[in-house]
Amino acid sequence: MFRLVVANQRGGVSKTTTTITLARVLADDGLRVLAIDTDPQGSIGLVLGLKPRKYLDDFLIRNVPAAECVVSAAHGMDVLCSSRDTVQIDGVLRGIDGRESAFGRMLAGAEDGYDAIIIDVAPSISLLQTCALWYAQNLLIPVGMDMLSLQGAVASLETAVQLSAVFHQEIRAIGFLPAMLDRRFSLTAYVMEALEQISQQYGVPVLHPIRTDGSVPKAERARKSLVDYDARSKALEDYRAAAQQIRELWNAGAEPKRYAAALPA
């Protein structure tokens, strides 16, 4: 089972696009993928034009079976959508001792029939996010080409490092995924340089960057995934390369004590 959380504590860095496209690319490769949206803004359902009858809060709080909550987005790709009611989940989780374990067990019950679970989280710090990290144990950090995005990436990584120490369970950062890359801007070079530095310090690889592509917002407007909207777009080409790298990293397995050097003294 391949489980992955796509997170960056900064918004607008292509988390949702990455989740959707990665899920679709993996589904096209023959995997059965479940994309879970834990962002109360419910962007995945919106972008793909899905019309779910039940949402994540129904599954987690009201114990509605997962099969009733997921909707199919493509062949081999299902989505567990989010709504504004997802904010209730944090309140419910707050009152539960061992919430991470409970959350993990709930989602483990939904795993049947899937090869990969990809979770999109909100650009904030929430219990839902920590539970998702604890459950998935793998983190992918998309990074936009700006300072705030870099800072959000470091914050996400530090959160994973410290959660690993608290839970005595490694949460592995699969890699940084540079997104919306446009080399015409001088800042891009500086951000990539900083990303390399962070990568070396934390031992987290920088994956194949995703170039800026006008097809991405157009696909969102058309309520389609990038694969369906423009199968020859350069962003999709990059996502395919990144997905291949992610699968290779996944197959290589977790490197032990990855975070040891980065933990605060």
Place this chain on the structure above:
Amino acid sequence: MPERNRSATQRRSRRKHAIKPVSIEELRAAAGMTGYLSILDPPAAAPHLEQLARTPAVVPAAAPADQASFSKEVRRQLERRRRGLGDILDLAVRRNVLLSLAARQAEAWQSRWIRRMRADRRNSDKQSQEDEQ
């Protein structure tokens, strides 16, 4: 023509500001880059907030409107509304006056009726005593 050419060739490009390289130390030292797991802490006690929540809220009086800042139309509408409210208030006052008058009248009728009943009873008692004698 030569003048125009000169101005075109002499146009200066926008000044580019040098960008300092970003370091991880700088990112980690930035404001807000602490307390990553504070979400896991139990809720902190804030008695002052609890006290405020228990105290009934006092709605602050509306600040006097700056009449000069209103347009003529808005002022006319406000005046019309104010007059309408005045009429309603007048009606309410009148209704209250009428109601209080009616209540006083009813009270008077009631006391008169009670007095009459008592007098009737007294008369009937007197009559029955006389009959017995």
